[in-house]
Amino acid sequence: MDARERVLALGLPGRRDEYWKYTRPESLTDPEVARAAVLVPYEATLFDSVDRLRIVFIDGVFAPDLSDDLSLSGVHVERLCEVSRMDIHWASELYGVLEARSHSPIARPLAALNTAYATDGVMIHVTEKATKPVNLMYLHRSETSDAILHHCVKLEEGADLTLLETGPAAARFNKSMEIDIADGAAFHHVRAQGRDHERRAMTHTFARLGRESVFKSFTVTVNGVLTRNECVVELVGPDAVAHVAGAVVGDGEFHHDDTVLVTHDAAGCRSRQVFKKVLRNGATGVFQGKILVRPGAQKTDGYQISQSLLLDDDAQFYAKPELEIYADDVQCSHGSTSGAIDEEALYYLRSRGIPRTEAQDMLVLAFLAEAIDEIEDGALARDIVAAVEAWLGRRRG
Amino acid sequence: MLEIKNLHAKLEEEDKVILKGVDLTVGAGEVHAIMGPNGSGKSTLSYVLSGRDGYEVTEGSAVLSGHDVLEMEPEERAAAGLFLAFQYPVEIPGVGNMTFLRTAMNAQRKVREEEEISARDFLKLIRIKADKLSIDADMLKRPVNVGFSGGEKKRNEILQMAILEPRMCILDETDSGLDVDAMKLVAAGVNALRDDGRGFLVITHYQRLLNHLVPDVVHIMVDGRIVRVGGKELALEVEENGYSGILEGVS
Numbered sequence: 001m002d003a004r005e006r007v008l009a010l011g012l013p014g015r016r017d018e019y020w021k022y023t024r025p026e027s028l029t030d031p032e033v034a035r036a037a038v039l040v041p042y043e044a045t046l047f048d049s050v051d052r053l054r055i056v057f058i059d060g061v062f063a064p065d066l067s068d069d070l071s072l073s074g075v076h077v078e079r080l081c082e083v084s085r086m087d088i089h090w091a092s093e094l095y096g097v098l099e100a101r102s103h104s105p106i107a108r109p110l111a112a113l114n115t116a117y118a119t120d121g122v123m124i125h126v127t128e129k130a131t132k133p134v135n136l137m138y139l140h141r142s143e144t145s146d147a148i149l150h151h152c153v154k155l156e157e158g159a160d161l162t163l164l165e166t167g168p169a170a171a172r173f174n175k176s177m178e179i180d181i182a183d184g185a186a187f188h189h190v191r192a193q194g195r196d197h198e199r200r201a202m203t204h205t206f207a208r209l210g211r212e213s214v215f216k217s218f219t220v221t222v223n224g225v226l227t228r229n230e231c232v233v234e235l236v237g238p239d240a241v242a243h244v245a246g247a248v249v250g251d252g253e254f255h256h257d258d259t260v261l262v263t264h265d266a267a268g269c270r271s272r273q274v275f276k277k278v279l280r281n282g283a284t285g286v287f288q289g290k291i292l293v294r295p296g297a298q299k300t301d302g303y304q305i306s307q308s309l310l311l312d313d314d315a316q317f318y319a320k321p322e323l324e325i326y327a328d329d330v331q332c333s334h335g336s337t338s339g340a341i342d343e344e345a346l347y348y349l350r351s352r353g354i355p356r357t358e359a360q361d362m363l364v365l366a367f368l369a370e371a372i373d374e375i376e377d378g379a380l381a382r383d384i385v386a387a388v389e390a391w392l393g394r395r396r397g
Numbered sequence: 398m399l400e401i402k403n404l405h406a407k408l409e410e411e412d413k414v415i416l417k418g419v420d421l422t423v424g425a426g427e428v429h430a431i432m433g434p435n436g437s438g439k440s441t442l443s444y445v446l447s448g449r450d451g452y453e454v455t456e457g458s459a460v461l462s463g464h465d466v467l468e469m470e471p472e473e474r475a476a477a478g479l480f481l482a483f484q485y486p487v488e489i490p491g492v493g494n495m496t497f498l499r500t501a502m503n504a505q506r507k508v509r510e511e512e513e514i515s516a517r518d519f520l521k522l523i524r525i526k527a528d529k530l531s532i533d534a535d536m537l538k539r540p541v542n543v544g545f546s547g548g549e550k551k552r553n554e555i556l557q558m559a560i561l562e563p564r565m566c567i568l569d570e571t572d573s574g575l576d577v578d579a580m581k582l583v584a585a586g587v588n589a590l591r592d593d594g595r596g597f598l599v600i601t602h603y604q605r606l607l608n609h610l611v612p613d614v615v616h617i618m619v620d621g622r623i624v625r626v627g628g629k630e631l632a633l634e635v636e637e638n639g640y641s642g643i644l645e646g647v648s
Contacts (some may be wrong), residue, residue, distance in 0.1 A: 343450065348487040348541075351447050352501035352557060353475035353508070362500065366491025366540075 003096050003116035010109040019106050020304050021227055022286040022318040023257040028110060028202045034144040036171035036198035036225075046166050048382055052135040056211040059140060059170045060147020062120055066139075074128035080121040080150060091123045091152045098206035102232045106261065111204040111230070114176040118150030126159040126185075133162035133188075133380075138169030140196055145170035147362070151177040155185035155213075161300055162377065163187070164223025168223070173201040183210040183237055189217040190380050192387060193227060197253075200226040211237030211266075218245045218375045220384050221256055222391045228257040235269040235297075237330070245274040245374035249364065249388060250283030251395060252367075257286035258306075264297040264330075273304040276371040278364050280311035286382065290322040302332035309367045310340055311360075359383060363390040398596045399423040399565050404457035406445045415441045417621035418457065423565065430607055431600045432632060433618035434640045439600045440484060442618075443569040446476050447481040458629040459566055476508035477499075478564030480590050482554040482571050487542040494553070498560055500521065505561060526559045530586050548579035555586040566590070567598045572606040582610030604636040619641055 001009070014023040027034055055077065056066035060073035062079055070077045084087050097117040101133035102108050124134065155161060159182070169175070175278070181187050193201060201224060207215045221227055233242045248256050262271045277285035287306035319336040341363055349359035365388060372388075375381040399422065406416040415438045423429045433439050445452050446459055448471035449602070459466050464477045503513045514522070527537060530552045542550050551571055558566055568587070572580050587597070589609055599610060607615075607629065615631040616623045617640070625631065625643060635643060 106557075262550065342489075344487050346487045347449055347471060348483070348489065349492075349497070349501070350471040351475055351481055351483075352497070352561065353472050353505035354501050355504060356470065357470045358471075358500070358504065362492055362497075363489070369491040 001100075003099070003112050006100065006103070006112040007109060007116050010103065010107045010112055013109055017107070017331070019259060019288060023226070027200055027226060028174070028228070033144050033172045034157040034198070034200065035143045036140070036196055036200070038140055038143060039196050046387055047135060047164055047296070047380065050133060050379060050383070052133045052164060054135045054137055055197050056139060057120065057147075057149065059142050059145035060120060060138075060149055060173070063139070063387060068217060072134070072157065072389065073131055074126060075130045075134065076113070076125040076127070077134070078123045078271060080118065083123060084144040089123070090154060090284045091127060093171065094154055094178050094180050095150070098180075098208055098232070098234075099176060099204070103232075108204065108230060108389045110174060110202050111176055112328055114148055114150055114174050114202040114204065116233070118148045118176070121150040121152075124153045124161070126153065126155045126161045128158070129160040130370045133164050135164040135166060138165070138167035138173070138194065140168040140170055140194065140199065143171060145392060146172045150175070153177065153179045153187065155179070155181045155187055157182045158184045160186045161188070163189050164380070166194070167187070168196040168199045169201065169385070173199065173307045175201070175202070176204040177206065179207040179215070181207060181209045181213040181215055183223050185210065186214040186215070189375060190377075190384070191217070192384065193219065193224060195223050197225065199224050201228070203229050205229070205231045207233045209233065209235050209240040209242060209244070212239045212243045213237060216243040216374065216376060218247075218371070218384075220247045220372075220388065222249045222388065223254070225253050226255045228259065228332070229291070230259045231261070233262045233271070235264050235271065237268055238266040239268040240266065241269065242271045243274070243374050244272070245371045246276070247368040247371040247384075247388070248277040248285060249368070249391065250277065250279045250285065251279045252283060254279075254283040255286075256284070258289065260289040262291050262302065264293045264300040264302065267297055270301040272374070273306070274371045274374055275306040277317060278311065278366050278367060279308060279315035281293060282314045284315070285317045287318070287336070288320040288335075290324065291332055291334070293325040293327050293332065295326045297327045298329040300330040300332065300388065301329060302330070304334035305370075305385045306336045307367070308338045309364065310338060313386070357396050361396065364392065365389065398462055399598070400460045404442070404445070404459060405455045406441065406472035407450050407455060409451050409453045410500055414455075416445065416619055419618070419621070419623060420618060421623060422511060423596040423598055425596055426590065428597040428616065429609065429614045429616060430611045430632060431598065431616045431618050432602065432613040432635055438644055440569055441519040442566050443481050443600060446567060447471060472504065474509070474560070475563070476505045480558055480561060480566045482551075482566065482568045484559060484569040484571075484573060486542045486550040486554055488543045490543050492512040492541050494539055494541050495523065495537050498557060511517060512601060525581045526556055529589065530556050530559070531582060532556055539553065548576070548622070551579070552586070555583055559590060560564065564594065565596045565598070568599070569600045570602065571599070572601055572603065576624060580606060581609055592629050604632040607632045619644060631639045
């Protein structure tokens with residue numbers, strides 16, 4: 001069944017679907033794209049101090065003039081639309097393949113839609129340790145852009161890549177990434193979803209992990225009227241490690257949904273899900289995270305935490321943590337909390353002369369720290385902290 | 398320096414009056430001690446002065462060097478020179494001790510329209526001050542008070558005091574939970590800060606701290622009021638006869 005047929009078979013998501021209970025999908029599937037003002041014409045500050053290979057897209061279209069020369073030792077990059085014979089390309093075993101496998105137990109029609117209608121994207125083949133990160137930069141210039149991008153990343157045995165994603169991308173953005181990580185390979189992913197307030201995004205990250213491989217993905221989101229990030233990880237080789245983390249700061253008309261499925265299908269794998277959301281002024285957060293341990297996946301170590309800090313009575317957080325375990329020698333834990341700011345801590349900071357708003361921001365950053373700490377690279381983590389600090393500072397005025 | 402007049406305060410959420418007319422004046426360069434039995438309102442006085450939520454001042458005033466502190470936010474009181482060393486310092490996971498101290502210092506400087514201290518100068522300053530209080534680099538790097546022993550928390554309070562150099566220091570049972578050596582260290586830290594321009598209000602249950610931190614004036618507080626005022630010998634009297642003995646003398 002090809003992707004178009006999958007879309008027809010699955011149908012578009014609706015409010016009756018269990019996994020769309022807390023997030024309204026209409027504006028993601030509506031033929032008409034809601035206008036999204038372009039606030040930052042060229043957002044180029046994040047990771048500027050990092051030596052990286054930049055691949056730039058404007059409203060979902062590759063922009064060669066703004067991109068670096070796509071040559072990097074051990075890394076081969078091609079555009080999706082320039083792959084003339086997909087049937088004989090390495091990506092034929094990846095493009096739409098992880099997506100197609102992901103519809104059970106939860107249908108993901110918007111991912112099938114992406115596979116069927118993606119217009120651009122990159123196929124990244126990594127054969128050794130990349131000497132610097134690759135940064136996919138998504139610029140947003142048109143108020144009504146509707147972009148569909150699909151990337152594939154294949155890491156050969158022992159290969160290592162850090163992939164950065166930055167920028168608001170488009171008024172509406174549907175992006176998929178399928179990542180195949182061979183034995184002993186490592187993939188690090190750090191993403192900052194852009195600053196434009198009115199943008200909408202629907203993203204899927206699919207990863208398949210081989211023996212002793214590593215997948216670490218972190219996302220920070222501080223804007224967007226609607227964002228749904230789905231992450232589907234399959235641990236198919238033994239002793240693999242998967243971390244998925246997210247830090248969210250939402251204010252006002254803001255809805256953010258993390259939907260995660262980590263499947264342990266081999267012995268001795270470790271997985272972590274760490275999601276933190278700071279919400280205020282009507283902002284809504286959703287977390288639907290599941291650890292599925294298949295029969296035979298003994299010695300699994302699974303951990304999941306989702307927490308929200310609600311800064312006022314108008315903010316909302318919905319959490320649906322799930323464990324489904326079919327092996328008997330496993331260790332899995334999950335926790336979910338929702339709370340207000342610690343008034344004792346706030347008073348303590350203020351009693352030392354730190355103004356209320358600044359003290360509150362310090363506590364917000366402290367709350368997010370556990371998620372940001374999931375980023376292994378210190379320099380990247382510092383840039384993320386600085387970006388969140390700057391955002392909080394702008395809000396403070 | 399600090400002038401408290403007829404101060405009345407109650408818990409906001411219930412009608413429980415705790416301070417029932419406190420009068421107390423601490424002059425510059427003086428060390429005053431407040432002693433009193435459990436529940437007499439000593440800690441409440443420190444909270445009301447520093448601006449903690451949950452208390453309502455119903456009558457009276459507190460003026461620090463011309464500032465009506467009761468009208469100010471806690472951070473404004475701090476910038477005006479008021480400092481409370483907490484009885485139970487708060488643990489703040491995720492906020493580094495150094496970051497906290499530097500942010501506090503610069504926030505106060507900003508209010509006073511002074512220049513921010515540079516990272517380098519701050520590091521120099523904190524090393525010197527921390528060393529005197531036997532605070533090692535590890536304690537400075539850790540999150541505020543997280544994983545600190547009781548003694549370490551109290552030393553960390555004194556370190557903050559040494560860095561922020563407040564005009565008026567209130568120490569709320571800083572000696573509680575300390576062994577003799579830790580208490581001497583803390584007292585030495587406080588004594589090092591004593592000068593003509595700075596006042597201290599030391600709240601304590603016991604006389605032993607006052608052996609190391611000798612007060613000019615001792616106040617006995619009972620049921621929300623100061624019932625007796627005397628010199629340092631008053632603390633010895635408490636030690637000998639207990640508060641009941643003192644109360645008999647009063648009534």
